[in-house]
Amino acid sequence: MDKLQNFSDASEDEDDKSSSTSRNINLGPSGNPHAKPTDFDFLKVIGKGSFGKVFLAKRKNDGKYYAVKVLQKKVILNRKEQKHIMAERNVLLKNVKHPFLVGLHYSFQTTDKLYFVLDFINGGELFFHLQRERTFPEPRAKFYIAEMASALGYLHSLNIVYRDLKPENILLDNEGHIVLTDFGLCKEGISQTDTTSTFCGTPEYLAPEVLRKQPYDNTVDWWCLGSVLYEMLFGLPPFYSRDTHEMYDNILHKPLAKRPGASSMAWSLLEGLLEKDGTLRLGSRDDFVSAGFLIFQLPLVSSFSDISNFDPEFTEETVPNSICWSQEHSIVNASVMEADDAFVGFSYAPPSDDSFL
Numbered sequence: 001m002d003k004l005q006n007f008s009d010a011s012e013d014e015d016d017k018s019s020s021t022s023r024n025i026n027l028g029p030s031g032n033p034h035a036k037p038t039d040f041d042f043l044k045v046i047g048k049g050s051f052g053k054v055f056l057a058k059r060k061n062d063g064k065y066y067a068v069k070v071l072q073k074k075v076i077l078n079r080k081e082q083k084h085i086m087a088e089r090n091v092l093l094k095n096v097k098h099p100f101l102v103g104l105h106y107s108f109q110t111t112d113k114l115y116f117v118l119d120f121i122n123g124g125e126l127f128f129h130l131q132r133e134r135t136f137p138e139p140r141a142k143f144y145i146a147e148m149a150s151a152l153g154y155l156h157s158l159n160i161v162y163r164d165l166k167p168e169n170i171l172l173d174n175e176g177h178i179v180l181t182d183f184g185l186c187k188e189g190i191s192q193t194d195t196t197s198t199f200c201g202t203p204e205y206l207a208p209e210v211l212r213k214q215p216y217d218n219t220v221d222w223w224c225l226g227s228v229l230y231e232m233l234f235g236l237p238p239f240y241s242r243d244t245h246e247m248y249d250n251i252l253h254k255p256l257a258k259r260p261g262a263s264s265m266a267w268s269l270l271e272g273l274l275e276k277d278g279t280l281r282l283g284s285r286d287d288f289v290s291a292g293f294l295i296f297q298l299p300l301v302s303s304f305s306d307i308s309n310f311d312p313e314f315t316e317e318t319v320p321n322s323i324c325w326s327q328e329h330s331i332v333n334a335s336v337m338e339a340d341d342a343f344v345g346f347s348y349a350p351p352s353d354d355s356f357l
Contacts, residue, residue, distance in 0.1 A: 026248040035108035037115065040068060049084070049182075051075050052113070056120060066105065069116040073109075085114065091183040092116065094158055100151035102171070102181040121179045122284050123172030126232075130167050134235045138266055141232040144170075145269075147178045148225055156218045156287050165224035166202050167231065203244055208276045222283035226273025233262050238274060252276070 040057040047054035052071035078084050089134065092104035107115045126144065130136070136144070148170065153230060155162050171179040207214040207223035230238040239250035256274050258267060272282030 006056035032106040032108045065120045067118045067120045071114040088183040098154045100147045121171040126170040136232045152221045161218045218286045219278045219281045
């Protein structure tokens with residue numbers, strides 16, 4: 001299958017009308033003024049894009065491996081794309097707490113280049129595995145799509161629309177979990193009630209409202225999710241054609257053709273995500289809750305201390321006072337000493353963990 005490169009029409013984006021001519025780009029709180037390219041041994045090229053390359057690099061002072069994205073300032077400025085680069089930097093700064101989004105350690109710059117020091121995710125692109133295997137069994141596709149939905153829901157909670165979900169931007173880590181990367185086309189400040197009209201993305205995965213140049217919101221990401229799910233199950237995006245104009249016409253007007261080889265649940269999800277009317281699309285009302293949780297029965301949590309997924313039979317019990325040290329337990333007697341002797345060596349703390357010292 002011929003893959004078409006992603007694009008953005010800067011003339012359609014109100015935020016792209018002004019551009020800086022400065023060769024020095026403010027990297028904000030991620031910037032590390034002490035870092036320099038010679039801190040790393042650059043070992044292999046592991047990715048290429050419009051503005052530069054991604055390298056596997058080993059940091060000399062500690063031997064740790066990173067993916068270092070090196071971008072050419074001149075190309076960025078000539079194409080007036082610095083807004084997208086800074087959007088990527090801003091989104092990366094917010095990703096540190098989500099397991100399915102690539103993390104930024106820091107960034108720095110030289111006179112002619114920008115450097116993003118990122119997590120090294122070494123399981124390869126989902127695109128690589130899909131090209132090799134052509135399709136995935138439904139349980140595997142279900143696993144991946146649930147993690148993608150979680151990542152998209154997290155971005156949406158930060159009022160960020162991803163806009164470029166595709167197999168090339170989905171990495172697999174060494175345990176087989178997905179990690180979204182490449183946030184250059186993310187749009188910040190878009191809540192569920194806000195819209196934008198920028199014409200950007202990758203042709204095979206563009207939602208109908210984007211093609212029509214209509215205002216759109218984060219539901220375009222759920223369309224892309226449906227397209228990726230369809231591709232994982234059947235080997236091609238749902239409305240694919242080598243003729244781009246025909247493909248656009250298919251996206252806008254052709255009904256989703258039901259194909260054998262997928263469960264009724266998978267088809268229900270595909271039909272919901274690939275609804276041409278964005279206001280009726282799965283995810284348009286409750287975002288991740290409807291697009292991910294209800295279909296895949298993912299555990300939904302609101303915080304690290306959320307206990308709503310535990311049985312009330314347990315959680316409604318009173319926590320016994322005996323858990324904590326009380327005054328009556330300070331009395332030393334023979335039975336206590338005997339119990340202590342029975343569990344000599346039970347207590348343990350990792351040697352490197354200073355919190356116990």
